[in-house]
Amino acid sequence: MADPARIKPEDSPEKEGFTNDEHLKTDETEHEPEPETSADGSKEPSRQDRPRDLNTEGEAAAADDEEEGTSGQPSAKRLKLEPEKKKEKRQKVDEDEIQKMQVLVSSFSEEQLNRYEMYRRSAFPKAAIKRLIQSITGSSVSQNVVIAMSGISKVFVGEIVEEALDVCEKWGDTPPLQPKHMREAVRRLKSRDQIPNSKYKNILFH
Amino acid sequence: MADEEDEPGFEEELDDGSGGLDAAGHGRRKRLFSKELRCMMYGFGDDQNPYTESVDILEDLVIEFITEMTHKAMSIGRQGRVQVEDIVFLIRKDPRKFARVKDLLTMNEELKRARKAFDEANYGS
Numbered sequence: 277m278a279d280p281a282r283i284k285p286e287d288s289p290e291k292e293g294f295t296n297d298e299h300l301k302t303d304e305t306e307h308e309p310e311p312e313t314s315a316d317g318s319k320e321p322s323r324q325d326r327p328r329d330l331n332t333e334g335e336a337a338a339a340d341d342e343e344e345g346t347s348g349q350p351s352a353k354r355l356k357l358e359p360e361k362k363k364e365k366r367q368k369v370d371e372d373e374i375q376k377m378q379v380l381v382s383s384f385s386e387e388q389l390n391r392y393e394m395y396r397r398s399a400f401p402k403a404a405i406k407r408l409i410q411s412i413t414g415s416s417v418s419q420n421v422v423i424a425m426s427g428i429s430k431v432f433v434g435e436i437v438e439e440a441l442d443v444c445e446k447w448g449d450t451p452p453l454q455p456k457h458m459r460e461a462v463r464r465l466k467s468r469d470q471i472p473n474s475k476y477k478n479i480l481f482h
Numbered sequence: 483m484a485d486e487e488d489e490p491g492f493e494e495e496l497d498d499g500s501g502g503l504d505a506a507g508h509g510r511r512k513r514l515f516s517k518e519l520r521c522m523m524y525g526f527g528d529d530q531n532p533y534t535e536s537v538d539i540l541e542d543l544v545i546e547f548i549t550e551m552t553h554k555a556m557s558i559g560r561q562g563r564v565q566v567e568d569i570v571f572l573i574r575k576d577p578r579k580f581a582r583v584k585d586l587l588t589m590n591e592e593l594k595r596a597r598k599a600f601d602e603a604n605y606g607s
Contacts, residue, residue: 394522408549412548413564423587433519433523434526440528451529452531457536458540471543471547
């Protein structure tokens with residue numbers, strides 16, 4: 277059974293992560309907790325929100341903790357219901373996403389399958405990354421740091437390659453990416469502040 | 483066809499042909515990630531055989547990125563050490579990277595728990 281009050285905030289155009297979660301919170305407390313499915317239309321927005329969802333869930337959880345201290349019974353009950361419902365909703369969204377991915381991958385051509393396999397499997401060697409980080413810090417780093425750093429670096433490479441492919445297409449060239457595409461991509465990303473650069477000091481008044 | 487790296491000073495000093503004895507060293511050391519980067523570029527949409535010069539540029543960018551992040555991480559939180567919380571903090575503004583790090587760390591925890599449960603089950607029986 278679809279809960280109309282639940283669907284409404286997800287369909288709302290403002291996708292600001294935190295306010296979205298807040299709407300969900302207030303609506304959920306007014307109605308009975310049902311582990312039900314939200315309507316199909318509302319799945320799209322929640323999936324698009326996912327990258328930001330993880331961001332805001334941390335904030336929402338922090339806000340929850342604060343509330344419990346100040347008010348009494350009702351918010352304690354709210355605290356118990358919130359994470360369960362959100363987890364169920366998240367699991368449902370995960371399952372849908374997994375299913376859709378399976379449908380998509382099953383319809384890939386051989387070349388696409390190859391590329392997808394490379395996309396998923398390629399990774400930086402943990403040993404080399406660990407050596408690199410340790411040579412900079414001078415002290416040892418934990419495994420989680422190496423895992424995080426390799427992951428971020430892979431996303432970084434992806435951003436550059438995607439931007440370079442955009443540049444390549446825009447300039448009317450064909451794939452093997454050339455250094456000029458890479459450099460233009462880096463220049464664009466730098467202007468969007470997606471590439472960290474702490475080499476130059478900003479002298480405000482001189 | 484492919485641009486030669488003659489333009490001075492854009493990213494790294496790749497036009498310097500001399501070997502590895504330079505203190506400024508990014509571009510000079512042995513290529514660390516050539517194979518993996520080729521696979522990655524193919525996975526992200528490039529040709530199956532990317533140009534070596536492009537792979538080199540990417541490797542320098544990655545090493546510079548990691549160096550920057552490490553230096554920044556050393557300067558915040560616990561000084562002189564790099565911890566996961568510092569990395570997560572530095573990445574907070576970039577939605578893709580932030581989500582990826584959270585996913586990776588969560589999955590790692592789940593895998594560790596699963597392995598531990600598996601080992602305990604074996605030990606018990």
